[in-house]
Amino acid sequence: MPISFPPVRLGFVPANRAGFSDSLAAAMRDEAVEAMQKAGIEVVVPSPQETKVGCVENLREAERCAELFRRADVQGIVVGAVNFGEEQAAAWAVRQARLDVPVMLFGCQEDGVLRRGMARRDAFCGLLSIGEVMRQIGVPYSVAPRPILFPRDPAFAQAVDWFARVCRVVHGIRRARYGQVGTRPDVFWTCRFDEKRLQRLGPTTVVLDLSEAIAAASALADSDPQVQRTISAAAAYADASGVRHESLLRSAKLEVFLRRFREEHALDALAIQCWISLERNFGVCSCTTMARLGDEGWPCACEADILGAMSMHAVMLASGRPAALADWNNLHPEDDELVNLWHCG
Incomplete structure (x- = not known):
């Protein structure tokens, strides 16, 4: 859209x-x-x-x-x-x-x-x-x-x-504000960046420890109207028939928290730590939440990849359409022009 x-x-x-x-x-x-x-x-x-x-x-x-x-x-x-x-x-x-x-x-x-x-x-x-x-x-x-x-x-x-x-x-x-929730996985040097040097170009980074995000999402009531609306919207967004209700509930709470975090800090894009801390400590991945937010015009990159989030923001501003950030995982063994892309965000 x-x-x-x-x-x-x-x-x-x-x-x-x-x-x-x-x-x-x-x-x-x-x-x-x-x-x-x-x-x-x-x-x-x-x-x-x-x-x-x-x-x-x-x-x-x-x-x-x-x-x-x-x-x-x-x-x-x-x-x-x-x-x-x-x-x-x-x-x-x-x-x-x-x-x-x-x-x-x-x-x-x-x-x-x-x-x-x-x-x-x-x-x-x-x-x-x-x-x-x-x-x-x-x-x-x-x-x-x-x-x-x-x-x-x-x-x-x-x-x-x-x-x-x-x-x-x-x-x-130049006027952007990017949210960074959590830190990158230690082995992902590709996600490293210098916050001070980025600030000299204009963008401001707003940081939050992942534990605070998990605590805030967990504290939301199951009956919270915004949580319930998010569950319904997520179920309509993609086939959720094989997903446990508990997982849908947690994903919805994460999404509600991130939306409130965005509004509180006037954020233009988000980078969130996912693999593997979010799965271990909250029981869900951030993929669906990030995809839904991205489709609405709020780019989200995984693994606390601020430069990836900024790239998505730039592509969205240039194209006027939602941007995706993908890994180039596999080249086809016979067709050099065919590639397998996979990732969330």
């Missing part, structure tokens, strides 16, 4: 240059804004009342554009060379916004084969200059797969959709 996210909010710098046609620049600005809005993007861009024809041509207009971006807290910035594009102004708008968000560049195509006396954009040259100045000031950027095109082209919508997904991932991960 698709997962609903708020629209991505992108700042747009329509880079103009004196000496080129303002009307051509304005037409491409408007076409780009319309195309991004049709793609479901919330666009923040100077209006024609704020800058000349709503574009950015000089440092004063760049400052005004940057202020709009800061105030709106945009999640990414698209720089479009609507003609040659003033590279200093375009770069200044990005730099002065001081948001450290992803940046994508593109340039606008000519209206036809160039002829003497015909108004032209020279956006390809401008795009190269803008990219070079971005490099000089230390701003990393992406370029649309087709760097010179009309915003009405399907390729532009595809590039904007890709970029919006990148921005959603970056925005979501």
Whole structure:
């Protein structure tokens, strides 16, 4: 099932240059804004009342554009060379916004084969200059797969959709809060991570000893309405005819506790210790609970694998669908393209 996210909010710098046609620049600005809005993007861009024809041509207009971006807290910035594009102004708008968000560049195509006396954009040259100045000031950027095109082209919508997904991932991960319940099994070095270094990237880790989770889940009454509703939902989620009621009850209590833990700490994803402590000390695995929560848009990784949970979170943000974390267990002995995947989460 698709997962609903708020629209991505992108700042747009329509880079103009004196000496080129303002009307051509304005037409491409408007076409780009319309195309991004049709793609479901919330666009923040100077209006024609704020800058000349709503574009950015000089440092004063760049400052005004940057202020709009800061105030709106945009999640990414698209720089479009609507003609040659003033590279200093375009770069200044990005730099002065001081948001450290992803940046994508593109340039606008000519209206036809160039002829003497015909108004032209020279956006390809401008795009190269803008990219070079971005490099000089230390701003990393992406370029649309087709760097010179009309915003009405399907390729532009595809590039904007890709970029919006990148921005959603970056925005979501930098502000993420991940729950870690328990510790990894000692032999699973693949699950190791550095909590402090991860924090420098943005995500916060909220830790809880597995014994506390087990105690809290065990303390829930069998008759708790939320527990009973969870049992019914789990039985409808998958065939539970061969599962003992006691196991369903314990799984439901674990799920109810984890949901409350998530709400209390505003968690975006979870990594929980399962094998083999949960089985020995609580009598159930976490697989069904993790799968149900993941399908609802709350990624869950097993073995306290925080980096795995973060990867699931990123995939979910990018795809708009639930993410799964699997082990690549076996390659088929005859078909090199066939693999057996298994794991929970």
